[in-house]
Amino acid sequence: MSSALLSVRDLHVDFTTYNQTHKVLKGINLDIPPHSQIALVGESGSGKTVTMKAIMGLLRQPLARITAGEMYYDGRDLLTMPDKERVALRGTAMSMIFQDPMTSLNPVFTIGDQMRTILKYADRRLGRTRSARERKVRVLEVLGQVRMRDPERVFQSYPIMLSGGMRQRVLIAMALLSEPKLLIADEPGTALDVTTQAQILKLMKDLVEERGLALLMITHNLGVVRETCSYVYVMNKGVVVEHGSTADLFAAPQEDYTKALIAAVPRLTGETRFGTVEAMR
Amino acid sequence: MIRPVLEVIDLCKSFPVRSPFGRLTGEVKAVNNVSFSIGRGKVYGLAGESGSGKSTIARMIMGLTPPTSGDILLDGEDIGSTGGSPAHRRKVQMVFQNPGSSLNPRRSVSQSITVPLHANGLPRADRARRVTELLDMVQLPASYAERYPHELSGGQKQRVAIARALAVAPKLLVLDEPTSALDVSVQAKVIDLLVDLGRQLDLTFLFISHDLSLMRNFAEKVGVLYLGSLVETGRTSVVFENPRHDYTRLLLASVPVVSAEEEAMRPRIPLIDGEIPTAEQLLALRKAGGGEA
Ligand SMILES: Nc1ncnc2c1ncn2[C@@H]1O[C@H](COP(=O)(O)OP(=O)(O)OP(=O)(O)O)[C@@H](O)[C@H]1O
Ligand SMILES: Nc1ncnc2c1ncn2[C@@H]1O[C@H](COP(=O)(O)OP(=O)(O)OP(=O)(O)O)[C@@H](O)[C@H]1O
Ligand SMILES: [Mg+2]
Ligand SMILES: [Mg+2]
Numbered sequence: 001m002s003s004a005l006l007s008v009r010d011l012h013v014d015f016t017t018y019n020q021t022h023k024v025l026k027g028i029n030l031d032i033p034p035h036s037q038i039a040l041v042g043e044s045g046s047g048k049t050v051t052m053k054a055i056m057g058l059l060r061q062p063l064a065r066i067t068a069g070e071m072y073y074d075g076r077d078l079l080t081m082p083d084k085e086r087v088a089l090r091g092t093a094m095s096m097i098f099q100d101p102m103t104s105l106n107p108v109f110t111i112g113d114q115m116r117t118i119l120k121y122a123d124r125r126l127g128r129t130r131s132a133r134e135r136k137v138r139v140l141e142v143l144g145q146v147r148m149r150d151p152e153r154v155f156q157s158y159p160i161m162l163s164g165g166m167r168q169r170v171l172i173a174m175a176l177l178s179e180p181k182l183l184i185a186d187e188p189g190t191a192l193d194v195t196t197q198a199q200i201l202k203l204m205k206d207l208v209e210e211r212g213l214a215l216l217m218i219t220h221n222l223g224v225v226r227e228t229c230s231y232v233y234v235m236n237k238g239v240v241v242e243h244g245s246t247a248d249l250f251a252a253p254q255e256d257y258t259k260a261l262i263a264a265v266p267r268l269t270g271e272t273r274f275g276t277v278e279a280m281r
Numbered sequence: 282m283i284r285p286v287l288e289v290i291d292l293c294k295s296f297p298v299r300s301p302f303g304r305l306t307g308e309v310k311a312v313n314n315v316s317f318s319i320g321r322g323k324v325y326g327l328a329g330e331s332g333s334g335k336s337t338i339a340r341m342i343m344g345l346t347p348p349t350s351g352d353i354l355l356d357g358e359d360i361g362s363t364g365g366s367p368a369h370r371r372k373v374q375m376v377f378q379n380p381g382s383s384l385n386p387r388r389s390v391s392q393s394i395t396v397p398l399h400a401n402g403l404p405r406a407d408r409a410r411r412v413t414e415l416l417d418m419v420q421l422p423a424s425y426a427e428r429y430p431h432e433l434s435g436g437q438k439q440r441v442a443i444a445r446a447l448a449v450a451p452k453l454l455v456l457d458e459p460t461s462a463l464d465v466s467v468q469a470k471v472i473d474l475l476v477d478l479g480r481q482l483d484l485t486f487l488f489i490s491h492d493l494s495l496m497r498n499f500a501e502k503v504g505v506l507y508l509g510s511l512v513e514t515g516r517t518s519v520v521f522e523n524p525r526h527d528y529t530r531l532l533l534a535s536v537p538v539v540s541a542e543e544e545a546m547r548p549r550i551p552l553i554d555g556e557i558p559t560a561e562q563l564l565a566l567r568k569a570g571g572g573e574a
Contacts, residue, residue: 043464044435193330194491198535220464223494223537250539264469266494268536268543270518272469 004031011069026238037215039225042235088125095175097185105159112155115139122178146173165196186218285318286485292351313509324486326500333506335489374446378458380438384430391426397448415444436467
């Protein structure tokens with residue numbers, strides 16, 4: 001056992017569909033120290049989202065099965081702890097930020113209603129009590145933390161009344177409501193324009209630093225990794241093929257897969273040679 | 282003087298904006314006085330964020346929607362009267378962003394590719410040979426002719442869409458975000474293929490993308506669209522190394538990059554922190570019919 005906030009050891013996950021079993025994760029190892037910014041990067045289907053769901057305890061059983069491995073949060077064994085404790089951790093100690101603001105927000109309730117409800121359930125799980133007024137104060141405070149100019153107006157708004165960037169910031173605010181120690185973001189901002197995405201990434205980086213959080217950033221975009229994280233795990237076909245500090249890994253990738261992945265990214269300086277990607281598949 | 286393959290002159294397109302009850306409340310100028318031209322065998326890039334008018338320009342060039350005003354010349358001929366006709370379609374074809382939805386799931390690859398050949402009046406006997414030839418061009422085995430879209434990967438679907446576009450031997454290919462749904466390794470292969478095909482077939486490309494890094498490596502010239510207007514145009518290398526318009530600078534400053542060299546060439550401007558209206562907020566305002574920005 002390490003001093004990591006979250007550690008994943010030799011995690012295996014199988015999916016069974018139509019009586020066929022697919023090995024989707026084949027022995028994942030990850031360590032997320034407190035206050036660290038860690039990226040999990042890989043191409044479509046490599047198993048990033050499944051890893052995230054396994055950590056959050058959101059895999060749908062019996063379709064998905066953890067067949068081997070261990071996971072520890074703050075030294076506590078996630079796979080053997082009672083369901084009630086597991087549920088209490090989710091959304092409180094570890095929080096998630098989803099990719100698509102439109103599908104994760106309910107169009108018929110105001111942002112304020114949705115956030116107050118989330119807070120109420122988080123409080124209940126933690127055995128905490130707060131009056132309705134105190135909840136509103138907390139929600140407005142967090143909306144301010146994600147740099148909303150007018151938290152009161154956002155509180156009263158329906159999702160449709162906000163821009164894409166504002167909705168993404170609402171999702172970040174929701175994840176921060178119960179002061180988690182670990183934030184897991186699955187492709188945040190990929191649905192947004194590049195100027196808005198840059199702001200969201202900067203906001204996440206600032207928040208993580210200000211609030212001393214640990215961040216697990218899940219993405220297929222190597223540029224996003226380099227902008228936001230100091231350590232990176234590269235995933236391919238259900239295994240971690242390489243990991244290291246962002247600076248080292250980008251400067252001197254060791255594995256052919258990582259080399260090819262980095263080479264395939266077009267460069268803003270215009271010296272990309274297409275045709276170097278044969279090693280990939 | 283050699284005539285450009287495509288000339289777009291003072292192109293404008295407005296859409297009516299209606300209230301929820303159908304009352305006309307104003308108009309959106311989706312495309313505002315846009316002019317550019319593309320020489321034979323060249324790649325011209327149109328860059329811009331969501332709602333800037335890229336697809337609307339593409340649709341007008343394809344004859345799918347009429348301009349409010351302005352002219353589009355293909356090979357020197359005004360498409361005004363021929364827009365969308367078979368003669369027009371033989372000159373220009375389009376590849377869309379999402380290969381999944383642009384291919385009919387109930388048609389085999391061969392059937393998809395031959396749709397434009399029917400319109401083109403190619404005798405039945407020659408069609409099979411042409412399908413094999415086209416699949417070969419996009420580096421797919423001839424046996425793929427009998428596959429259906431669900432049996433293909435994203436990159437393979439996009440190859441089929443390219444083969445279909447090439448079936449009538451067009452001069453101009455309009456690519457609207459052709460790789461934005463693909464993984465980077467697959468994207469690299471598709472771009473590779475397009476570069477090759479461009480050389481082999483003397484094709485001219487209009488390449489639409491919000492990915493500036495990709496554009497830098499594929500397009501010789503670039504136009505930056507903002508709120509329907511071209512705010513900056515020029516050789517891609519010049520525009521990227523010396524952006525003059527604030528919006529171009531903001532776009533370049535926002536690109537996530539993978540090397541120190543790229544970081545060094547990125548303009549250094551503080552990324553707006555929700556205090557000043559962002560490009561996105563201006564666009565949202567305009568989409569809501571809020572008038573000129
Ligand atoms: N519900 C499911 N049933 C069956 N297989 C699944 C299911 N969810 C995921 N998989 C399989 O698990 C593998 C990993 O999927 P995952 O969603 O983790 O990929 P990812 O790395 O998040 O990709 P993306 O970048 O496309 O989001 C894929 O091969 C996928 O087909
Ligand atoms: N049929 C239509 N009716 C009304 N408004 C339209 C229509 N088509 C486009 N618009 C508006 O015109 C503007 C330009 O849209 P367009 O689809 O050309 O943008 P784009 O640059 O292709 O964006 P994206 O990157 O999201 O594809 C937008 O404000 C859009 O809402
Ligand atoms: Mg995923
Ligand atoms: Mg478009």
